[in-house]
Amino acid sequence: MKFFSIAIIFFLALNVSCAANAQQNQQYILQDAFPNLSFNNPVDLQHANDGTNRLFVVSQHGLIYVFENISEASSAKTFLDIRDKVIAGGELGLLGLAFHPDYENNGYFYVNYTASNPLRSVVARYSASITNPNSAYKKSERILFQVNQPYRNHNGGQLAFGPDGYLYIALGDGGSAGDPQNNGQNQSSFLGKILRIDVNCTSGNRNYCIPPDNPFVGNTKGFKEEIYAYGLRNPWRFSFDPATGWLWAGDVGQGLWEEIDTIEKGKNYGWRIMEGNHCYHDSPCNTSGLTLPIWEYGHDNQGGCSVTGGYVYRGEKFPGLYGKYLYGDYCSGRIWALKYDGVNPATNTLLLTENINISSFGIDKDNEVYLCDLNGKIYKLAINTPTPTTTPNPSLTPTPIPTTSTMPTQSPTPIKKGKIFGYVVDVKGGTVESAKVKLRGKATEINKKTSSDGAGFFEFADLETDIYKIITKKKEYKKSNQTITLDDGEEEEITIEIEKIVEV
Numbered sequence: 001m002k003f004f005s006i007a008i009i010f011f012l013a014l015n016v017s018c019a020a021n022a023q024q025n026q027q028y029i030l031q032d033a034f035p036n037l038s039f040n041n042p043v044d045l046q047h048a049n050d051g052t053n054r055l056f057v058v059s060q061h062g063l064i065y066v067f068e069n070i071s072e073a074s075s076a077k078t079f080l081d082i083r084d085k086v087i088a089g090g091e092l093g094l095l096g097l098a099f100h101p102d103y104e105n106n107g108y109f110y111v112n113y114t115a116s117n118p119l120r121s122v123v124a125r126y127s128a129s130i131t132n133p134n135s136a137y138k139k140s141e142r143i144l145f146q147v148n149q150p151y152r153n154h155n156g157g158q159l160a161f162g163p164d165g166y167l168y169i170a171l172g173d174g175g176s177a178g179d180p181q182n183n184g185q186n187q188s189s190f191l192g193k194i195l196r197i198d199v200n201c202t203s204g205n206r207n208y209c210i211p212p213d214n215p216f217v218g219n220t221k222g223f224k225e226e227i228y229a230y231g232l233r234n235p236w237r238f239s240f241d242p243a244t245g246w247l248w249a250g251d252v253g254q255g256l257w258e259e260i261d262t263i264e265k266g267k268n269y270g271w272r273i274m275e276g277n278h279c280y281h282d283s284p285c286n287t288s289g290l291t292l293p294i295w296e297y298g299h300d301n302q303g304g305c306s307v308t309g310g311y312v313y314r315g316e317k318f319p320g321l322y323g324k325y326l327y328g329d330y331c332s333g334r335i336w337a338l339k340y341d342g343v344n345p346a347t348n349t350l351l352l353t354e355n356i357n358i359s360s361f362g363i364d365k366d367n368e369v370y371l372c373d374l375n376g377k378i379y380k381l382a383i384n385t386p387t388p389t390t391t392p393n394p395s396l397t398p399t400p401i402p403t404t405s406t407m408p409t410q411s412p413t414p415i416k417k418g419k420i421f422g423y424v425v426d427v428k429g430g431t432v433e434s435a436k437v438k439l440r441g442k443a444t445e446i447n448k449k450t451s452s453d454g455a456g457f458f459e460f461a462d463l464e465t466d467i468y469k470i471i472t473k474k475k476e477y478k479k480s481n482q483t484i485t486l487d488d489g490e491e492e493e494i495t496i497e498i499e500k501i502v503e504v
């Protein structure tokens, strides 16, 4: 999620219909993993490795849901509700969840969320209920770590325990655009880093310890001893390969390049000197001491905008994917498999393209992979074979499918009135002066208003239920755009954070 620092972030309605449109020629497709379940802005999926077959889905608004990992699951229970602690919207919210390796015995789990006043990232531990395994004690919060956030975007979010038993924490560069504070290269800042801490002990005023072999242990330069690796922009999602122990990260790019890194202790991954394999802040640039990505892809005409890091596949259902790193792009819905042996150049294969916003990947206890669509659904991979089904809808004559539009097709629905508020958070210090809503080619221009907190916003009132294209114009840039769907008659609030600007 990019949340993932993407060009424009829309908060869509719960239950927006955003069905995956399988392409006929794809070897893989996505299936709705839990047809009876949908979630409000799902941004993470985890399992507890506790001998049960449950999944936990994180809602960005501050909720964790739990349910049995069966496709017939009919409902999800609220495992934790900390909405009153969390500020959500854009790239803010409850962003990450990790279960202690000994969760089965100690009931500890860890979350990464943003809080306000001051705006900050919080990493905290909670305890599961002793009597109800599907509930946690809200009052058990023990804050491990907090860091103030200078801007609302690039908050990282991932938490994961490594094979060494330490907790790894992703923090973005603090936000805005172009890392104006140069946090990524500043070892005295927690921002733009992957941190590593030992949660099984305390030291001094810390509710954790510093692993003795962290790169900056005992330094006298003021470098943060929690740092494991640096020079990162917004490592929204990272994971460990259980077979090799390697740490794989998708580091969200600025305006041109998205990258995949294998993260090693003490290394500098280049931001803001470089974006991917390219000089960013200065050109030419001094690349000595920098570790380049193992793969990058551009913001191209296929809609690439924000990498969502995934997992090295170690499940059994898809032997052809075994050992490959699965990842996707938030905007274009493309999902790839990257093969890399640590020596030879990586090779990348496009697996499929679906019309979803991939906020995160997840795995279950068997290492089978799932995807979270920010619009509400959880998907799983499946082989695209034209097998007969038991549904009362057998092989129909193929009907023409529009191929010139990436918009989901919708059957005519009763027209209802709705209202959208588009808040524009101008993180670059520029001015957003106007926006347009286009409905079937008819454009309505709306001028900026100012909310009580000083942020500019646009009010799109009395829109009918339909698919809209919202185009925002920024003074010093040309335009960027994104398609949204307005849910039935609901009053929806849409956050638009302009960060990446697509030059046209």
Ligand SMILES: [Ca+2]
Residues within 6 Å of the ligand: 231, 251, 259, 269, 270, 271, 274, 275, 276, 291, 292, 293
């Ligand atoms: Ca980099």
